[in-house]
Amino acid sequence: MLRAENPNQNFCQLRAENLHLQFKSNPILQGIDLQLSSGEFVGLIGPNGAGKSSLLRVLSGLLAAQQGQVTLQLPQDNKKNIAGIAAQIRARFLGYLPQQERPAWPLTVEHLVGLGRSPWHKPMGNKSTRDHTAIEQALQVTDLQALRERPVTELSGGELQRCLLARVFAGEPPLILADEPIAALDPYHQLQIMELLQAHAQQGGAVMAALHDLSLASRFCKRLILLHHGRVVADGEPIAVLTPQNLAEVYGITAHVDCRDDGVVIIPRQRTSLV
Structure with missing residues (x-):
């Protein structure tokens, strides 16, 4: 779904330094430092209230x-401070998928997905051939062709989530920040969306979800970032982050951890006292 054909033209890097929010x-x-680069699919994990959604909103x-x-x-x-980049230009390079968005208007699926092309043309401007191609690709990879004429207000939770992700894909941003993109999906479509995000990173984009x-x-995800109380507790390969000690201290559970290829x-086995 990347716009440019030369991988070097797609290179983007997002960096956060000493972020504090209250x-x-x-x-x-509290003092967040991290970096997201082309080729990475990074999983942002942590319990409810850890600061994941707020961090994604700040990064976006x-x-x-x-x-x-x-x-x-x-x-x-x-390198530029993200606050100094015009919103339309920023949206060409950084796509954001919010959590639990519910459209208020009965737009068709195709219309909503087409809104992802907004950063690439003037308001009320005609769609280009590139716009139509990107929209069709987004509908295809998210299995939404058969639903293209359905009002988004009539979609199930899982269908709507795929539609919102297709809107992000239609914009062809190299960087994607996604807040719980598989939360409302059945196992088949969970795997589908994770595969799509993984492929986006493998093609030279970058994803943090x-x-x-x-x-x-x-x-x-080859890299996980574990948040707890607004701080980065661990950042690295899954086997180094998902340790029994981290699961106990951050999630308050004992668990069987099975490391596989x-x-x-x-x-999870049982709850324990949270630190």
């Missing part, structure tokens, strides 16, 4: 941190 007196993010430029900065290295360009299924995260399988 709402009133409640700390949300939709929410400003009180301290620290997020910089975006664009193709053939210098907030995930709750630790086994799927470890299977598809295709990932780490986590089988």
Whole structure:
């Protein structure tokens, strides 16, 4: 789904340095440092309230941190503070999939997916051949061709999630930030979406996705970032992040951890006291 044919033209890098965010007196993010580069599919994991959604919003430029900065290295360009990049230009390189979005208007599936092309043309402008091709590709890879004329207000939760992801794909951004992209999907479509995101990274893009299924995260992501109380507790290969100690201290569970060639399988056993 990448726009440019030369992989070097697609190279992008997103970097966060010393991010601090709080709402009133409640700390949300505390000293976050991380980097996302082309070719990576990174799983952002952690319990509810760990700060995953807030971090993705800050990284996408939709929410400003009180301290620290997020910089975006664009193709053939210098590193820039994301806050200084115009929203339309930023959207060409960075796609964001929010959590639990519910459209209010009965647009057709094809129309909603087509909105992903907005960063590439003027408001109310006619769609180009490239726009139509990108929309068709997005509908095809997400298995939505048969639903293209259906109002999005009549879709199931899983169908809507695929439609929203297709909208992101239609925009062809090298970087994708996804907040729980498989939360409402059945197992077949969970695998499908994870495969699509993995393929996007393998083709030279970059993906960071907030995930709750630790086994799927470890299977598809070569790197996991574990958040707890707004801090990065661990960042590395799944086998190094999903340790019994981290599962106990962060998730408050004891679990059977089975390390296999295709990932780490986590089988929760019982709850323990959270640290």
